[in-house]
Amino acid sequence: NAGVMQNPRHLVRRRGQEARLRCSPMKGHSHVYWYRQLPEEGLKFMVYLQKENIIDESGMPKERFSAEFPKEGPSILRIQQVVRGDSAAYFCASSQPSGGGYGYTFGSGTRLTVV
Amino acid sequence: AQKVTQAQTEISVVEKEDVTLDCVYETRDTTYYLFWYKQPPSGELVFLIRRNSFDEQNEISGRYSWNFQKSTSSFNFTITASQVVDSAVYFCALSAGTSYGKLTFGQGTILTVHP
Numbered sequence: 001n002a003g004v005m006q007n008p009r010h011l012v013r014r015r016g017q018e019a020r021l022r023c024s025p026m027k028g029h030s031h032v033y034w035y036r037q038l039p040e041e042g043l044k045f046m047v048y049l050q051k052e053n054i055i056d057e058s059g060m061p062k063e064r065f066s067a068e069f070p071k072e073g074p075s076i077l078r079i080q081q082v083v084r085g086d087s088a089a090y091f092c093a094s095s096q097p098s099g100g101g102y103g104y105t106f107g108s109g110t111r112l113t114v115v
Numbered sequence: 116a117q118k119v120t121q122a123q124t125e126i127s128v129v130e131k132e133d134v135t136l137d138c139v140y141e142t143r144d145t146t147y148y149l150f151w152y153k154q155p156p157s158g159e160l161v162f163l164i165r166r167n168s169f170d171e172q173n174e175i176s177g178r179y180s181w182n183f184q185k186s187t188s189s190f191n192f193t194i195t196a197s198q199v200v201d202s203a204v205y206f207c208a209l210s211a212g213t214s215y216g217k218l219t220f221g222q223g224t225i226l227t228v229h230p
Contacts (some may be wrong), residue, residue, distance in 0.1 A: 042206060042220040043160075082222060091160060093218075097160055104218065106152075106160040106211075 004029075004094050005074075006107035012077040013082045013114050021077040022111045025094030031055075032075040033104065034067060049075060082114045117142050119209050121221035128197050129229050135223045136192040136205050144168075144212030149183065154204040166190065180207070192197045197228045 005024040011017050025032050031050055037045040048056040049069035060067070064082075069075040080088055089111050093104040127132045130156040140149065151163040166172060166183050174181045178195045194201055204225050208218040 021138070031216065035218075035220075042222045043208075045217045045219065048216045049192075078157075089158065100156075103162065103165050108159045111158070 004092055004105050004107035006090075006092050006110050008110060009108065010111045012024060012112070013112065014089040015083055015114055016081050019079040019082050019086070019112055019114075021079075021090050021092075021112070022074045022075070023092030023094075026090075026105045029094035029096055029105070030057050030071050031095045031097060033093045033095070034075075034077050035091045035093065037091065039088070043091060046077070050094075078110075083111075087112055087114045117147075117211050117219040119211050119221035121133050121205075121207055122225050123224045125188050125227070126227040127227045127229065130199060132228075133193060133195050134226065134228075136194075136207075136226065138190045138192065138207030138221060139209070140188050140190065142209060142211040146197045147211035148208060150208040150210070150218065151181070151190075151192050152206045152208065154206065156203070161208075163192075165179070186204050194226075197226075199228050199230055202226060202228045203207050 002027050007022050011019055023032060033048050034046040036046055037043045041113045045059040047060050047067045047069060051069055052071050063081045066078045089109045091109045095104045120139045122137055122147045126134060153161040153163055157176055171183050171185060181206045182191045185201045204223045206223045207221045210218050
């Protein structure tokens with residue numbers, strides 16, 4: 001009965017490289033959310049996805065960031081041409097439909113460090 | 116728009132003291148959910164409680180209790196007889212209405228419990 005699995009736990013990238021963060025939702029959950037936690041700050045919503053569909057991407061930076069949740073496989077948060085300001089913890093959460101009513105399960109996060 | 120305010124940035128107490136963490140929220144929706152999460156030094160997010168807007172009953176779970184007051188838009192969290200293991204960052208969060216699929220987090224309160 002695995003929870004939300006995120007990998008890698010830690011990721012180091014040089015400026016200009018691409019970062020790919022993976023999230024496998026909890027079994028039975030069809031909705032995935034990505035949040036970013038900058039150092040010493042709260043979590044900020046980035047994007048909300050269902051399988052093959054982006055529901056709400058209002059929190060995604062306009063450039064370099066993209067997310068997908070394919071029919072098969074994990075959800076991917078992709079950051080192209082990373083910069084130092086992208087260094088943060090990225091959390092994935094999953095839920096059944098209408099997360100508020102059922103609650104959200106968070107993964108352990110991916111700590112991205114850009115050097 | 117949704118907003119969550121945790122006015123206390125840091126709280127420091129001595130073991131066995133009681134401590135209350137404040138949370139004030141803003142939403143125009145009549146149906147919403149409130150959450151508390153704990154983030155220990157290891158970094159993961161630990162779910163503590165979910166409360167819907169129609170249930171104003173206070174809740175107690177061991178040393179933890181929550182006071183939900185719609186009249187003041189507050190959802191405060193009290194730890195009784197605090198322990199060193201309670202040291203963590205605590206986040207209050209809101210999921211509501213048209214933004215139902217995502218959580219809006221407060222900035223978090225850093226709680227340090229000294230032996």
